[in-house]
Amino acid sequence: MGLVRFPCSKKIEQRTLKVPRKRAKKLTLINLSKEHSTIMGSLKFYDGSSNKNCMLPLSEKWLIPNFLKLLPRLPPNNYPYLVCSEKKCKKHNKRHVTVCFVVLFAFFLSEIVMKRYRSSCDVLPKMFTFGTIAAVALMGSLGFAQNPQCIPYSFADIAETIHPSVVNISTSQTIGAILNQGNETSRNQQEDSEFFGNTAAPTHRFRRRSLGSGVLIEPEGYIITNNHVIEDADEIRVRLSDNEEFHAQIIGRDVKTDIALIRIQEEHRTFPVARLGNSDAIRVGEWVIAVGNPYGLSHTVTAGIISAKGRVIEGPYDDFLQTDASINPGNSGGPLINITGDVIGINTAIFGKLSGNQFAQGIGFAIPINIVKGVIKDLRQYGRVRRGWVGIVIQEVTLEIAESFNLPGTSGALVTNVVTDGPADLAGIVRGDVILRFNELNIQHSIDLPRIAAENPPGTTCSLLVNRDGEEIIIPLTLGDFPESEHSFLPSTE
Structure with a gap:
């Protein structure tokens, strides 16, 4: 006998059906209908106890964005799955053994199906194998067993929510x-x-x-x-x-x-708000959605993936998320959203004309929301962001510089100029010093120093490990308040 487990839903409690192993292959999904990128259907099976054919309706919609293409590759939190009710499902002693067996079997079958329909991934087959159906159901029940209130979203659901x-x-x-x-x-x-x-x-x-x-x-x-x-x-x-x-x-x-x-400027009024997510948790390759006002076309929705993280375009404070979701002039300031509807970035810049008649396509950038959270906290309190400031001009340590300064490697930040009466000048840092460490943090690249210093409030006393004329010395320094410039200069922005 084999166990076939169905996820719980609002209308159908989770149940375990005893089905002969020989008849397990005859489980099929019928009454297939496609509505707004989702399908509904029923399971037809043979019930040995009653000795008759039975039909179990799936009352919840299956969310299937590019189902056949995505199933074998995406992490569990991106799988299409069923809504799970708040009522806790009963635990069974043999659950884990059954789950492992069925998931392995399901993935094997789903890979075969995927290869068969790879050329037409947007067209769903009319019949699903038992393995494919079980994989979808089990991923939903396993991935969200700890949080039954998790709600799956299709792109349409996310757009409607945001x-x-x-x-x-x-x-x-x-x-x-x-x-x-x-x-x-x-x-x-x-x-x-x-x-x-x-x-x-x-x-x-x-x-x-x-x-x-x-x-x-x-x-x-x-x-x-x-x-x-x-x-x-x-x-x-x-x-x-x-x-x-x-x-x-x-x-x-x-x-x-x-x-x-x-x-x-409207008192005594409440407005709908977006939910801010965790940009550190987003991974390269995950689905994202950009919403904005490109060229005045209000509330335009585009979709893509995270192409890269930690992109630096111009300055040391850059730490962009790169995406191929279409971003155009007018999208600036709009949200970049993950598959669960959380804002994980603020759309900011695009690559425009590269050279001659060459134009970049599918390269957009967003500010990670975790950086934005810290910024808006200061903006509400001070009207600006208060950053620690060292007061020096630095450059990268190259192989040539390392050899001429007799340095063991290319890590650190070379001081090329010192701001008069700035924090570094008052601390005794001079031109030609190579800063190797800020407190307990090593400076691998010159761009690391201003970023690390900015994370500390002005007035903080820190210690700098400096290489001067081949000798390493520790210099205490009190950070100043970073002087704000009046205008922003972003490359290829709207």
Whole structure:
């Protein structure tokens, strides 16, 4: 006798059916119907106890985004699975043995099915083998047994969930004024103004308008967006998913990470918010969704995967997530979402024209949400981010520099200049020093030093291990407050 275990659902309690092993192969999924990237059906089996054919309906929808192609490769938290009710399922002594056997058998069969339908992965076969069905059910019950309230999402479900918290941001800015000239009328107006004692010549002011995106993170109307979306703006307007428009004010902004925090100017009103996730847990290859306002096309949803992590484009504070989800001008400030509907990044930049007529495609960048969390905490409290500052100009230690300075390796940061009266100058650091360690953290690359120092608040006393003329010395240093620049300079941004 073999055990066939079905996951619990809201309408059908988990049950164990005793089926003869010879008849296990005859289990089939019938009454297949496709609705919005999901399928529903029933299981037909032979019940030995009643000696008759039985049919067990699957009342929950199976979530199957590219099912045949993804099943053998994705980690358990990305598998399509059934909704599990809050009622705890009964434990059986032989459960683990049965589960291991069925999962191995199921994966073997699913690989065969996948190869057969690889060329048409978006088209589902009309009949599934028992192994494929069991794998889907078991992955759901095993992967989420500890948290029965986990809810699976298809792309459509994620888009529907995040939609109310994504906003469109439009800004306007006065970029200058010019003197009206070049015709007789303007010259006469200027002469009249001078005759009557009004020396102000007629001018015409220009206003620049731009579009971006943002995501609501608190019911009081706090919104995360990019600094380059709202910097120098005279007016900020926010449009919600239901087309309501509000004025917004800047709470704080950070040039280094290109993050800004704004708030809707509307009292006694609560707004739908997004759930912030954990960007450290995201892995290369996992599905992500970008939502934003590209070219003014509100609430556009695109999908892709995480292509890479820890990308550095320009400065030491860069730590981007790279994705091939389509990001275009206007997406800036919008959320990057994982398969469970959590915001794991803020879309920021794209690679544009490379050289000649070559354009990059499928290369977009997002700021990890774990970095954003720390930034917005300071923005709410201080209006800016307070970072520890050493007060030096540094460069990478190359092989040539290591040989000329008689260094054992290429790790560390070479000091090429010292800011006068800065923290390093006051501590006695000089040009030509090579900083090898900050407190207990080794400096592998020069870019590590400012990033590590910035994680400590100004006023913190630290110790630096320095190589000077071949000798290693320890220098105590009190971090200063990082001076903020006025404008952000991001390459290939909207």
